[in-house]
Amino acid sequence: MSDISDIVKDENFFKERLFYYLEDSIVEKVLNELIKEGFSSKYFMYDCEITDSVEYAVSLKEKCEFCDEVLNESENHVISESYRLNSHFLSLIREQRKENLNKFLDPTYIQNLERLKSKTRKLIPFIGAGVSVPFNLPDWGDLLLKLNKGLNPTDQEMYEYLIKEGDYFRALSVLKTYSVSYSSDVEIKRDIKQILKSEYNKNTSIEHNVNDILKLESQFFVTTDYDNILSEYRGKYRDDFVTPLVLKDLEDVQDLFSNDTQQVIHLHGNIDIPSSMIVSEEDYEKLYNDSKIESILNAIMANSSLLFIGFSFKDKYFKDLYKMIHNNIKREHFIIVANLHPIESKDLLGQNLIPINLKIGNKDEYTLAIKTILEELY
Ligand SMILES: [Zn+2]
Structure with a gap:
């Protein structure tokens, strides 16, 4: 209500x-x-x-x-x-919100929230996989475990070990090299699409932040997710579906700012265009060595502040590019995180990200805590 x-x-x-x-x-x-x-x-x-x-x-x-x-x-x-x-x-x-804010916002970060609040007119949400979790979509590790087929027992053991270690690129490379079920990226991407489509719980009863994000009414959204949850919700409530954009179809960032259609930009590809999906290390190399993603992100970061939501900021390729662009264009960008240790907070600041740190007692509070922060921005 x-x-x-x-x-x-x-x-x-x-x-x-x-x-x-x-x-x-x-x-x-x-x-x-x-x-x-x-x-x-x-x-x-x-x-x-x-x-x-x-x-x-x-x-x-x-x-x-x-x-x-x-x-x-x-x-x-x-x-x-x-x-x-x-x-x-x-x-x-208002009282309830104040109470929630006291409960969820680490008081050390009140100043950071105030800085974020001063940027709302030019704020572009940058959405990571965390936002899709309530819709039952697997994270990278779980997704790779579901791709596990056609490997002999020794290779399978190695595959699972690499996933556990978080070395997803090498796990994928094991799959591609040794699995009799996969001979190319095309087949792996086809299966990823199929897994995401079948796991997706469209009518989830679990609380999520998609509407809270849409209510920010930003000109557009940026994501590294493949899924179309944001576009679907956006279409449902605005009664006009706008096709999500993959990088190769994005011509001019200025259009996004001026059209104000709340289109979703998929930097790492979209589930409905498997060839656009950035999955393997080769895909990453190709994408991040191409000047397109740099010029797009450059234009976005020059004109707005980013707000990372549900984004872990652990992707090395993205981190490097972000750092390089930020060195040229100094603007403030923000990230919503939870249960951060001061040393991790320092790390983020060192990467030119202003953290908004949430205090979360149990995992179920995560959505409400993010909602509480976003409500401060309307
Ligand atoms: Zn009358």
């Missing part, structure tokens, strides 16, 4: 406004609940056709302020239901 207050604030609103963000049936339910609890009031907006004027009434038994006809006895008024959140409800939400 606190989501609604971000959308409509203390203004009069029509319920259609909420259809962007919530299912139609949920909107009805939530509005009824809010009225029942005394958190919201219902008004009737009437357009008097006799005098061509607009006013609000609390009841349809009222007389029109302009022509003096009783509203529900007259045929000269176009009436629409409108709502407004009560100040009592809004202050309850």
Whole structure:
């Protein structure tokens, strides 16, 4: 319910406004609940056709302020239901948020959050795999374990060992060299696509941050994920699906800023275009030695601050490129992280990333903690 207050604030609103963000049936339910609890009031907006004027009434038994006809006895008024959140409800939400912020934000990082808040007008969210976790999508290690086929027992043991060590490139290379099921990247990518599609739980009941991210209303989004979760949610609530972009189809970053269509840019490829997917070390070498990704990221980082969400910042290729660009263009970029030790915080600052550190007691709080930070940015 606190989501609604971000959308409509203390203004009069029509319920259609909420259809962007919530299912139609949920909107009805939530509005009824809010009225029942005394958190919201219902008004009737009437357009008097006799005098061509607009006013609000609390009841349809009222007389029109302009022509003096009783509203529900007259045929000269176009009436629409409108709502407004009560100040009592809004202050309850503010209190709840303050409480959450105290609970989840490490107080050492309040200053950093204030700096982030001053950048919201030019903020581009950079989405990592963490955001897809509630949708049951496997992380890299789990994904590689699922690709495990066609290896003899010794190779399989090596494969699993390398995955456990986090050496994903070498694991992939073992798979490609020794598995009788795979002879090329094309087949591996085809299987990755198939695994991600079948594991994806579209109607997850687990809380996630996708709507919170969309509510940032940034001009576009950048991700290294292959999946289309962000685009799907964006399309659902805006009623116009915009095709996600892979690097080779991206011509001009300035268009992204000026078109403001909230398109999703997939730096490492997209699940629906397997050939675009950056998987093996060779793919990474090719992508990061090409000037395209550099010029794109350069243009984005020159014009906006990035906010990394669900992104581990461990990808060496990306880290190097980010560092190089940042050396030329000094702008502040931010990352939301959890349970950081001061020494790790220093590491991030050394990499020119301003951390916003969350205190998380158990894994289930992660989504709410991120939501709490994003709510500060609307
Ligand atoms: Zn009237």
